[in-house]
Amino acid sequence: MRNRTLVLLLCAAPALLAQTTREMNDLNWMEFRELVPARIRTVLLPAGTVEAHGVINNGADNTAPLALARAMAPKLDALVAPLIPYGVTGSLDGYAGTFQISASAYRAFVADVLAGLARNGFENIIVVNGHGGPQTAILNELAEKIGRERRVRVLVTNWWAICSDVTLKVFGEDGGHAGWNETAFIQAIDGKLVQQARYDRKLETPRPVAGTWYAFPFPAPVILYQAGQGSVRFDQKKAEEYFGAVVEKMTALAKETIEKWDRAKLFQDGPSGGGPRR
Numbered sequence: 001m002r003n004r005t006l007v008l009l010l011c012a013a014p015a016l017l018a019q020t021t022r023e024m025n026d027l028n029w030m031e032f033r034e035l036v037p038a039r040i041r042t043v044l045l046p047a048g049t050v051e052a053h054g055v056i057n058n059g060a061d062n063t064a065p066l067a068l069a070r071a072m073a074p075k076l077d078a079l080v081a082p083l084i085p086y087g088v089t090g091s092l093d094g095y096a097g098t099f100q101i102s103a104s105a106y107r108a109f110v111a112d113v114l115a116g117l118a119r120n121g122f123e124n125i126i127v128v129n130g131h132g133g134p135q136t137a138i139l140n141e142l143a144e145k146i147g148r149e150r151r152v153r154v155l156v157t158n159w160w161a162i163c164s165d166v167t168l169k170v171f172g173e174d175g176g177h178a179g180w181n182e183t184a185f186i187q188a189i190d191g192k193l194v195q196q197a198r199y200d201r202k203l204e205t206p207r208p209v210a211g212t213w214y215a216f217p218f219p220a221p222v223i224l225y226q227a228g229q230g231s232v233r234f235d236q237k238k239a240e241e242y243f244g245a246v247v248e249k250m251t252a253l254a255k256e257t258i259e260k261w262d263r264a265k266l267f268q269d270g271p272s273g274g275g276p277r278r
């Protein structure tokens with residue numbers, strides 16, 4: 001056991017020195033082989049979509065989870081997998097530049113991505129989702145399916161929902177799709193993606209209570225979770241405070257989940273006693 005640990009340490013040492021990135025996109029196969037699973041057990045998979053978001057970029061649901069994953073990665077000693085940029089958009093796909101991937105195509109594609117991450121030796125897959133609705137339901141379903149089939153641990157996270165208390169604390173009110181909270185999150189990442197001068201308060205609407213009404217295309221790209229709350233204001237200081245607090249809460253959730261998986265010794269019975277699942 002001691003010898004094996006020493007060998008692992010020696011093998012990992014050059015990788016430690018050479019590792020300059022946590023992006024899977026930017027590692028070569030030799031670096032990757034040295035890191036996973038010997039030194040790194042966890043991967044963050046950002047998933048988003050392209051859809052209208054008020055006066056922030058159509059790719060806000062990609063910008064947000066990618067920045068979040070990058071901020072979380074060093075704290076979790078994780079790698080960041082390439083982003084899945086197209087998703088199951090829904091009723092906002094009547095807006096220019098918006099994309100809609102069918103649920104069946106999305107399900108099949110993401111299933112293979114998750115299986116590929118498991119095959120490459122990751123023990124923990126943290127999906128950092130940037131877009132809700134049916135996409136979340138599909139990701140949850142795949143976490144269970146691929147987790148069971150590959151004996152890999154999968155956590156699906158929806159940052160805006162996990163951090164609704166952070167939204168209340170920072171802004172003093174609830175948020176919305178492209179509402180103050182999401183706009184602030186993007187503002188903290190890159191202010192150039194926020195076009196304040198174009199903001200039109202008449203293009204906000206409260207989210208309809210289920211079963212009351214539905215419209216296609218949806219009549220406003222800013223959808224407030226609660227009437228009278230989350231209307232967009234532009235405050236750089238609050239934006240930065242929000243980003244930091246979201247990173248902290250998301251990191252804590254991922255850390256606690258991994259600690260519990262470890263404590264319960266779940267899926268640690270791979271071919272080499274907790275090694276890669278191939």
Ligand SMILES: [Zn+2]
Pocket residue numbers: 053060061130131177178182
């Ligand atoms: Zn969004």
